[in-house]
Amino acid sequence: MIRKAVLPVAGFGTRCLPASKAIPKEMITIVDRPVIQYVVQEAVEAGIRDIVLVTHGSKSAIENHFDKHFELEAGLEAKGKHELLEELRSIVPEDVNIISVRQPEPLGLGHAVLCARPVIGDDEPFAVLLPDVLVDGDGLERNDLAGMIESFDATGRTQLMVEEVPHELVYKYGIVAPEGEPPAAGEAGALAGLVEKPKVEEAPSDLAVIGRYALPGAIFPLLAETPPGAGNEIQLTDAIETLRQQSGVDAWRMRGRTYDCGHQLGYLEAILAYGRRHARYGEGFRELLTRYSGEE
Numbered sequence: 343m344i345r346k347a348v349l350p351v352a353g354f355g356t357r358c359l360p361a362s363k364a365i366p367k368e369m370i371t372i373v374d375r376p377v378i379q380y381v382v383q384e385a386v387e388a389g390i391r392d393i394v395l396v397t398h399g400s401k402s403a404i405e406n407h408f409d410k411h412f413e414l415e416a417g418l419e420a421k422g423k424h425e426l427l428e429e430l431r432s433i434v435p436e437d438v439n440i441i442s443v444r445q446p447e448p449l450g451l452g453h454a455v456l457c458a459r460p461v462i463g464d465d466e467p468f469a470v471l472l473p474d475v476l477v478d479g480d481g482l483e484r485n486d487l488a489g490m491i492e493s494f495d496a497t498g499r500t501q502l503m504v505e506e507v508p509h510e511l512v513y514k515y516g517i518v519a520p521e522g523e524p525p526a527a528g529e530a531g532a533l534a535g536l537v538e539k540p541k542v543e544e545a546p547s548d549l550a551v552i553g554r555y556a557l558p559g560a561i562f563p564l565l566a567e568t569p570p571g572a573g574n575e576i577q578l579t580d581a582i583e584t585l586r587q588q589s590g591v592d593a594w595r596m597r598g599r600t601y602d603c604g605h606q607l608g609y610l611e612a613i614l615a616y617g618r619r620h621a622r623y624g625e626g627f628r629e630l631l632t633r634y635s636g637e638e
Contacts, residue, residue, distance in 0.1 A: 344491045344556060346462055347390040347469040349381060350454035352398035352445040357474075357604045366401045367604065368473045373617050377603050378404055379433060380616075381473045386438055388487035390469065394458045395442045408433060408440040450575025455557075456565040464559040467494060470578075472553030474604035476612055477503075477596065480619065486596040487554055493530045493594050494556035500582060500591040501530060503554035505600055512545040516579065518593045519546035530592040536579055538572070549593060552600050561585060 355367030362370070368378035385393055397404060411430070418427040434440055445457045455470055462468050469491065479485035490501045504518055516538050524547055525531035537546060555578075564581040571577040585591055601615065602608035617627040 343389065343495055344467050344469050345390060346392040346394065346466065347385045347471055348394045348396060348455055348458045348462070349378070349385075349471050349473055350396045350445075350451060351378065351401055351404055351473055352396055352454055353448065354400075355604070358606075358609075366403055368401075369403050369407065370603070370609070372476070372603070372609075372612050373620050373623065376407060377476065377612075378407070378473050380476050381471055382408070382434075382440075384477060384479070384485055384487055385469065385471060386435060387479075387485050388469075388491055391437060392439045392441060392461075394461050395440065396445050396454045396457045397442050398445060405440075405442050448575075450570070450573070450577055452565050452568055452576035452578040452581055455578055456562060456576070459562045459566075462559060462562070464562050466559045468557060468559065470555040470557060474602060475553040476601045476603055477552070477554065477598055478601065478615060479598040480615075482598060486594075486598050489528060489597075490530075490554060490556050490594040493592065497530070497592065498558070499532075499589065500558065500561075500585050501556040501594045502533070502536075502551050502582070502591065503596050504549040504593045505552050505596050506548050507550045509545070509548050510542060512548060512550070513539055513542055515539065515550035517545050517547060518549050518551060520549070520593065524549055525593060525595045527595050527597045530594040533586060533591050533593050535586070536583065538579065549595065551593075552596070554596075555582075556594075557582075558585070 351368050355362035358367040369376040382393055395404060415427060415430060441461055443457050443461060445454050477486055486503060490503050494501045507515060516536055517540055518533050519535040521532040521534045561581050564584050568576050568580050571580050582591060601612035603612055618624055
């Protein structure tokens with residue numbers, strides 16, 4: 343069973359500028375908590391207990407967010423603000439470990455994952471979650487990450503989470519080529535390959551990779567041997583392609599929805615989705631939406 347996850351958070355977040363100039367993009371808030379907290383919560387709900395943050399010296403705010411703040415907690419307790427105190431303490435459950443490793447220079451996603459090798463090891467499977475993307479499992483019995491991990495456990499094969507995107511937008515994504523019929527939602531299917539940002543008329547499907555992976559520890563030696571590819575960076579997809587040739591790779595088709603918080607409109611959509619159903623602010627937020635929807 344996969345119990346470890348790698349979250350690459352060392353990037354500069356240029357898509358989020360100027361908001362991310364002095365604040366890590368992962369710390370930009372959706373309603374009342376930073377994006378990274380939603381991603382960690384997703385991992386915890388899927389059974390992950392060791393979360394490895396691959397970070398950079400400029401991202402100390404992320405590590406601080408998941409660390410205990412004794413003075414703040416003591417102040418809240420002294421003022422009787424127990425509900426807020428419990429909310430802070432629940433950011434990281436007691437049985438979950440947050441571990442940080444540094445990526446000394448930006449050499450690509452594959453290199454970021456490779457930086458976690460000393461913590462994960464070559465013999466244990468793990469998940470990778472890209473924190474730009476929120477995967478919303480509202481209304482599902484278990485979230486999509488849990489379903490993908492279960493598929494990995496059942497088959498032992500690498501899993502890539504995918505979602506259907508509009509055909510005219512496939513050129514923006516990594517698009518998978520299924521071996522046969524595309525998998526139904528909540529199911530996995532074998533892949534014949536992966537095409538990065540294909541032309542619309544050449545796309546092998548409308549299923550895009552969305553930044554969730556279940557990988558064997560065996561990918562680390564492959565990453566260590568993978569030469570720089572596109573952008574002179576070590577590409578995770580190159581190592582995954584080697585795994586596909588060796589032992590097969592599956593696409594696991596998600597059932598929920600995604601929000602790309604690395605893009606301004608995706609971020610705003612996430613605020614709408616999470617804000618409307620927020621336990622504390624949802625009613626007031628819906629009233630605001632109604633008020634502003636009548637304005638031109």
